[in-house]
Amino acid sequence: MQAAARLRQALEREAHAARQVALPELHRLIEEKRQALSALAAAGLPATPEERSAVGMMMRAAEENALVLGSVIGALESIQQRLRQDLSEAANPAVYGPGGGPRRKRLRHTLAASLDRTA
Numbered sequence: 001m002q003a004a005a006r007l008r009q010a011l012e013r014e015a016h017a018a019r020q021v022a023l024p025e026l027h028r029l030i031e032e033k034r035q036a037l038s039a040l041a042a043a044g045l046p047a048t049p050e051e052r053s054a055v056g057m058m059m060r061a062a063e064e065n066a067l068v069l070g071s072v073i074g075a076l077e078s079i080q081q082r083l084r085q086d087l088s089e090a091a092n093p094a095v096y097g098p099g100g101g102p103r104r105k106r107l108r109h110t111l112a113a114s115l116d117r118t119a
Contacts, residue, residue: 001050004046004054004058005054005057007037008061011065014065015064017029
C-alpha cells in the first residue's frame with residue numbers, strides 16, 4: 001500500500017508540475033517516479049482489498065498524469081512548429097520588411113539581429 005501511495009503521490013506532483021509548465025520540476029520528478037515504481041514492483045502483487053484499492057488509486061493518478069503530459073507535449077510541439085515557421089520566414093529575403101514593402105537592403109549581418117528579434 002505504501003509503494004502504491006508513494007507512486008500515486010509522485011504522479012500527482014508530476015501532473016501538477018506539468019499543468020504549471022514547471023519543466024525543471026518535471027525533470028526532477030522523473031527520478032522520484034522511477035524510484036517509486038521500483039518500490040511498487042518490489043512489493044509484489046496486492047493481496048488485500050486495501051492494497052488493491054491503493055493500486056487502483058495509483059492507476060487513476062497514472063491515467064490523469066498521462067493525459068496532462070500528453071497535453072503538455074502537444075503544446076510544446078505547437079510552439080516548436082510556430083517557432084520554426086517564424087525563423088524560416090525571418091530568414092527568407094523575400095519577406096516584406098518593417099515598412100510593409102519589400103526589403104531594399106540585403107540582409108547580410110542584420111539577419112542575426114532579425115532572427116533574434118523574431119525569436
